[in-house]
Amino acid sequence: MNVAELFVKCLEQEGVEYVFGVPGEENIDLLDAIADSEIEFIVTRHETSAAFMAGTYGRLAGKPGVCLATLGPGATNLMTGVANANMDHAPLVAITGQAGLDRQHKTSHQYYDLINMYEPVTKWNAQIKSAKITPEVVRKAFQVAGQEKWGATHIDLPEDIAGMDVEAATPLKTNERPHTMASQSIIEQAAHMIEKAEHPLILVGNGVNRQHAENELQAFIEKMQIPAVHSFMGKGSVSWENDLSLLTAGISGNDYITCGFNGADLIMTIGFDMAEYPPKNWNRQNHPIIHIDTEEAETDANYPVAFNVLGDIPANLKQLTEKISPQKRDIDWVANVREQALNELKEFEDDSHFPIKPQKIISDLRHVLNESDIAISDVGAHKMWMARMYHAHEPNTCLISNGLASMGVAVPSAIAAKMVHPERNVVAVCGDGSFQMTGAELETAIRLNLPIIVLMWRDDGYGLIEWHQLKHFDRSSYIKFGNPDYQQLAASYGFEPMKITSTDELKPALEKAVSMNKPVFIDCPVDYSENMKLTEKLGDIIC
Structure with a gap:
């Protein structure tokens, strides 16, 4: 050997x-x-x-x-x-x-x-x-x-x-990873602080999904009546239909949930990865933090940790739930925030503008996909819209890369997701810029006989960079490029090509793509003039 x-x-x-x-x-x-x-x-x-x-x-x-x-x-x-x-x-x-x-x-x-x-x-x-x-x-x-x-x-x-010969060597056996829990004294001190808080808020991160702690989190927030907001990569840990879910945070500037952060007297971060969402964007008033995670918190001026509750996240949430007495809190504001956020998507259900507005694309996609289906967002302007408005029922059903956040991630990730979950519909949501970076993997999907759906938002440019340029300089530069005939390109790889030429075609196209059980490529023109409208809207939000 x-x-x-x-x-x-x-x-x-x-x-x-x-x-x-x-x-x-x-x-x-x-x-x-x-x-x-x-x-x-x-x-x-x-x-x-x-x-x-x-x-x-x-x-x-x-x-x-x-x-x-x-x-x-x-x-x-x-x-x-x-x-x-x-x-x-x-x-x-x-x-x-x-x-x-x-x-x-x-x-x-x-x-x-x-x-x-x-x-x-x-x-x-x-x-x-x-x-x-x-x-x-x-x-x-x-x-x-x-x-x-x-x-x-x-x-x-x-x-x-x-190529070297080796004798008398064998693979080492795998071993179970140890599960550690916070000490009882830490749990008691944290529980006491939570019970004293009048307006606590939970920020749910990627660690809850990694450790499959969604059931323990659900039991904790229900008993304590504490609302929870998700980071981009924590989406689905609490279903968007739960009355205590404040959906997703992560867009810089004011958003509906900013009011919740500003009004909190205690913030609990659970499985939170700081690379996703800088504390200066959401803890401007330096509220005390209970950090529930597997590792100590990164040092940050806007992240004043009162307690580190370290170890196995499900086990520590269970300990806290058992230690704390049920609470009744004034959370009427949560319903107001949820209503505004959900209505923002709902009002675009019947929008007929073409090219299609981001809100309408997401509305149609959310209506077509099942609760356990997987939508994977690439990186670009569409990522910000997907993070904010594509609401997830379950963990790992809306995958967003938000650490390094590399363009080109969606199509390869959709291939891997379909390999792990062949029973689910998998949609790669791409911009035309990000698609071209790894689009050759369409051939890989065909070769492996994986019926993924690629939904490309086409604007003939780098839309997210243009959005930032317009915010900072009121003009854009060096962001436009040409595109191939995507119908011919997709067909040449073996994908079923679909081109959206009017807004009322999108939802039927998605429904057909889901029903076909074959690789489908949907070319969907998008109206990114909505980007600056969102910037203006976020600037006008008053708590």
């Missing part, structure tokens, strides 16, 4: 189903070993896409996804997706082929020191420099990636080590 074969046996021991990636000269030993295993290698059209797929697989499957690239440009391409998973706290193990040890001391074709390059974008990484350490390196990579907070790890495998 050589090291590559041992490496693959270690992957099998970790329960790896798929490896996403692009083949290269320096990883052919590994690819050959995978060919003799039960692991399926998913050939992607770009290394960044491979990492996007692995990250989304990890987020939905609850175990590290795996991606592979060769050295040099393959590894640098992969890095964007690895960094995206790491900052989004998705579990991922990246593997790179590498030049042999005999040429790493000098300038050499395609050689870069990948350990140092990947160090800032991973939780841990290592190069296998000795055949016998392979099981330890692989085990640690999966262990660290899957520990809270989830993230990315990286293994660098030189080509000469990969």
Whole structure:
């Protein structure tokens, strides 16, 4: 057995189903070993896409996804997706082929020191420099990636080590991760502070979804009658239909929920990742914070932590729920905020303006998709509208990358989501700018026979950047580009193409796409003049 074969046996021991990636000269030993295993290698059209797929697989499957690239440009391409998973706290193990040890001391074709390059974008990484350490390196990579907070790890495998014979080495057994809870004294102090608060508010982050703490969260807010608002990546932890759900926060500037933050005398953050939503945007009055998470809070001037309640989030929420007496609070304002936010979407249900307004696109999409279907937003102006107005019933049914927030994430992520949940409809919501960055993965979807739906909002430019330019300078620059004939492009890949030419066509097109059970591409012109109207509206909100 050589090291590559041992490496693959270690992957099998970790329960790896798929490896996403692009083949290269320096990883052919590994690819050959995978060919003799039960692991399926998913050939992607770009290394960044491979990492996007692995990250989304990890987020939905609850175990590290795996991606592979060769050295040099393959590894640098992969890095964007690895960094995206790491900052989004998705579990991922990246593997790179590498030049042999005999040429790493000098300038050499395609050689870069990948350990140092990947160090800032991973939780841990290592190069296998000795055949016998392979099981330890692989085990640690999966262990660290899957520990809270989830993230990315990286293994660098030189080509000469990969082909080296190895004896008397076997994969290490996996182990159960420990569950830790906050001490009783911390729980009692936090409970006392919560009971004393007159206007507490909960900010729900990605950690609740990661740890499947939605049931414990629901029991807690119902008993305490505390309203909860979601970050972009916490969406669905509390159903939007729950009367205590204040929907989603994250747009800079005033929004309806700003009034809730301003009026709070205590804010509880649960599974909150600060990279998503800077505290200066929502805690301007420096209200005290109870930080309920797996790790201590990042230091921030607008994040004054009164208590860190650290450990397993479901277990600590359960402890708090049991310790605290039921409360009755004045939460009439919650109904008012919910009504305004929900009516904003409802008033566009029958809008006939064309090109189609963002609110109308989201309204039609929400009406067509089932509660457990998955909508994945790419990055761009459409992301801000999806985050604010696409209301989720369940966790991980509206996926938004909001850590690194890399463009191009939606189509690869939709492929991975459909692999994890083939029974659900999966829609990639893209802008025309973000789609072109990874659009070649349409071929991957066809090759894998995955009936995903791509809903492209077309405005022939980088709409989010234009939005910022107009806010700051009252003019835009360098954001327009041309587009291909998307009907021909989609059809050439094997997707069923649909082009929206009037507003009343969109909802029937979505319904047809869902019913067809085949890959569908919908080209939908969007009217982004609504962006500045939203900016003006947010500026006029008065608590």
